[in-house]
Structure formats: structure tokens, C-alpha cells
Amino acid sequence: MRNIPFLGDAASADVSRLLARIVLLLLLASVGCSKLRPSNNRDWSPDQAELAYAEYEKDGHHVTVHNVRSCDYRTSDDYTVHYYDRKYDLTKLKTVDFLRVPFPGTPELAHTMLSFGFDGEEYLGVSVEIRKEKGETYNPALAAANQYEIMYVLGDERDLIGLRTNYRLNDVYLYPTRARSTQVRQMFDHVMERVNKLKKQPEFYNTLTNNCTTNIVAHVNQITPGRVPYDYRVLLPGYSDRLAYDLGLLKTDLTFDETRAAARITETAYKAREAPDFSQAIRRR
DSSP: OOOOTTSOHHHHHHHHHHHHHHHHHHHHHHTSOOOSSOOSOSOBOGGGSSOOEEEEOTTSSEEEEEEEEOOEESSSSOEEOOEEEEEEEGGGEEEEEEEEEEETTEEEEEEEEEEEEETTTEEEEEEEEEEOBTTOOOOHHHHTTTOSEEEEEEEOHHHHTHIIIIISOOOOEEEEBOOOHHHHHHHHHHHHHHHHHHHHSOOBOBTTTBSHHHHHHHHHHHHSTTSSOOOHHHHSGGGHHHHHHHTTOBOOSSOHHHHHHHHBOHHHHHHTTTOTTHHHHTTOO
């Protein structure tokens, strides 16, 4: 592998070795057993038991999103699940933010999410995840061998972000994007189309080809074909914020290091965990 342009030689070599291990792991996993076909009918973990779906009104400007998740967490594994239906006025849809959650101990890997912002300071988070059956935990090798279905969790930010900062004790980085309001609407519609499709036609999650980051890339490229080219930073989404920065997708005039530092909301989200204006609090600079 050629040297990675923004990393030193040692870091570049570490990434190359990690990529080689991932490829070997996935090759080994690919010869293992797999489920025969994806299904929406299994004994799901309670926090993933309900699939979200969207119903648009005839005017095209309003949508009701069903099964928006809002869990009350006591620990990451002890929670009370709540779902609600929410009607959104799409004429008030203005922004989409990109979130990165590095994996502890392996920062080259990360979970990525989106959050759509409406006038009135209301936000709808989108997290593409494996859909766990009761007792299951994530294993990247199994995820390459058709052992998990994929789902879109639509939830409020106190759930999707707070779970990670306050209970899993992950770092979370929130980046405003440069997407224009028309592009945000196109992105939202494409996400909801995918959400509705998965409710009718389940699919397997795949570590390489059908995961949180590849789906976000697909949504971006649906709006502007080729906007996000194939890049190792999609396979290693711990670097996905640098990719977005290099492509000019992030709303910033700062250097990358300054942009990343400003995007880190870990402590802010923890301090705001009980605040009624959680989403506004994590965006205060």
C-alpha cells in the first residue's frame, strides 16, 4: 500500500497492517456458516425490536416517521425502550450533521451516524447498525459472514448520542456539513426510502459492503454521483472525518486538527445529559 498522505510512515504502516488483518479476517469469515436468508422476524433485542418507517403526505411537505426511538438508559445494557411517531414539516428541514464514534482501542475503526436538523431546533438521528437478536453482540468476522441483519435506527439525539457518550463512554464527534437545504431534503428522502425498503425487504449487514459508512456514502452519491470516491477511509471509518474534510463536505474554515477538536462533544454531551435542550447544548461553541 502506498503511504497514506496525511499520516507519517509509522502510522501509515500501522494502517496497512490493520487493513491486511481485516482482509484476512473477512476472507476467513466468508467461508464460514451463514444464515440462509435475511429476515425481519427473529427474537430481537428490545432496543431494536421495532423498525422505523416513514409515511409521506400527499402534499409532499410533511412526513410521519414511525417508531422513533427514545430509550431511558440506566446503563448501556439496562434501559427502558420508548418509541413514538413524529410528524415533520419538511419545509423546516435545514441541516444534516455527520457524527463519528471511534471504537475504543481501535480508533482506525468507528461508527458513523447522521442527524437531520429542523427549524425550531428539532433533530432526528439516523444510525445504521446490525440488528441484534437477544443475547447477540457485534463481531466483525460474523458481520462479514451474513450473521446479522442491517437496520436503520431513527432516534432522538439524547438516545443515539447520549448512549455512546454517557453509558458506553465513547468519544463522539459532531460535524456540521456544507449541504444546501435542497441537498439536505434529497438526502432525507433517500434515507427514508431506504428505511422503508428495509422494512419490506430485509438485508444482511456486511462489514465491507453494507455498513454504517458505506450506506452514508451511498446516500451522498445518490445526490451527487461520485462525490465520495472509493477510499480506504470508508473501509477504516475512523478516518472518515478526514475524508469528508478533504472532500470539502464539512462546514468549516479551520484546519483539520482544529475542526476535529471543535467537533468533539463527549464532555458536553455528558454534562447536558439531563438538560431539556440536549441537542442545542451539544452544539454550543
